[in-house]
Amino acid sequence: GAELQFDDAGVDAELCLLGTEEPTSHVEARKEPSWRRAMEEELDSIRGNDTWQLVDLPSGQKPISLKWVYKLKKDPSGAIVKHKARLVAKGYVQREGVDFDEVFAPVARMETVRLLIAVAALEGWRLHHMDVKSAFLNGELQEEVFVRQPPGYEEDGNEHKVLKLNKALYGLRQAPRAWYAKLHATLLTLGSERCPLEHAVYMRSKGGSRPLVGVYVDDLVITGASQVEIDSFKEQMKNLFKMSDLGLLSYYLGIEVAQTANGITLSQAGYAQKILEKVGMAECNPSQVPMEPRLKLVKTDQDKKVDSTQYRSIVGSLRYLVNTRPDLAYSVGVVSRFMEAPTVNHMAAAKQILRYIRGTIHLGCHYGRKEEEEPRLVGYSDSDHAGDLDDRKSTSGVLYFLGTNPVTWVSQKQKVVATSSCEAEYIAAAITACQGIWLSWLLGELMNKEQQKKLMKREQHKVLIKVDNKSAIALCKNSVHHDRSKHIDVRYHFIRECVEEGRVTVEHVRTGDQLADILTKPLARVKFLELRERIGLRA
Structure with a gap:
């Protein structure tokens, strides 16, 4: 077995780290028992996973160096939860076509995560959280990759040898893709199917009651109507991977999640x-x-x-x-x-x-329980006119609710210069329609597909977009003012097609009730505080 090689390196005893600091090198780290234990746990995990084998370096091959990365895991209050030592490959020296080919791996969009949370809140489902221990070590490599032995853990008498990787290591360019491929294949064998609109979301198969699973690298958010099915899924995953069952979702990607009887707050x-x-x-x-x-x-x-x-x-x-x-x-x-x-x-x-x-440090989005029979997807579309003094482009504001729960919001400068407020609002409405169509499709995938299709055929369940400019609404519904609108980029006429086909409904809303106003301009204090309350933000 490997044996720790002590090297004084001229480091004084005074430089020994306290447990509350992150070391900068393995020389410093091994002087603190907590970090030394963390490194040994990482190596045990790697060896137990059959990640590598000790070999002589073939001629023509160049080994990749490894380094230790140290991180203190803390809870939202700042208390230390865990000392984490990660052995990382210096993947930046890899050459495309030699050491790796494809590297892309999908993760869930934040809009998708919020939609998943909104659905769970409306239905009264609980959100559960699981974490895969050393996730990337499970990914199986397709290429031949050689790395040097871990710093400070070279094997006695075999210091000249290198490690041939069977599975991925953190830092390798292809590691995320290899892990995602492994996880995807595993979830399919468990009877889940991948959402075609969001490849990081997996859902129950037709006719089943399997949970919905959102994947963000090694974090799994699980929800569904059946607690029995969720528990069964957890056990299946534990049998296949080394998993940490973190219970009800409370902290995710730096976001604090509070689940109560009244709903969920982020x-x-x-x-x-x-x-x-x-x-x-x-x-x-x-x-x-x-x-x-x-x-x-x-x-x-x-x-x-x-x-x-x-x-x-x-x-x-x-x-x-x-x-x-x-x-x-x-x-x-x-x-x-x-x-x-x-x-x-x-x-x-x-x-x-x-x-x-x-x-307002404790302010966040609240997602409440279902009040009406079937919550509707409602979007608010707004725009200022030529608000940017540098290039005179306008700012679009898009805000979508599922029932009363905010699921997505966008405030961005438009790509083109609008010559009128009508044109600026029309462009914003087209952007809103694109987002609404995608959200409605994704919602249909997450929920019962057939039921959702039936609901979408009814007028009251189509995507509703609220606009406060009557000229823009007229332009959405009819090819009016042709002499003044013929210059508008063709792509923005997408909303007219959506309205004609009945996929969205455009409705006028008075300016005082335009909730997306908060996304297009700096507002006076009273108006700002009123809209902030109405879009679902609370402490």
């Missing part, structure tokens, strides 16, 4: 707190709105430039927070436009968002 309070601490604003004065009304930012700002790396780090962190905070979508979208050369004005706008987060 928030990112812990993640938001980390952002504030990282930028030194944990004790800042809170703000009531994320962006001041009528604020206009431009790229040609002549003010002093700020550190672009820090600015990008802040904005990148904020973008992930938008996954549970539609109230931030517009303001974060605006500050994302100035990544290249940010100035003090742009940084001030980003810090205003952070001050708003400081006062």
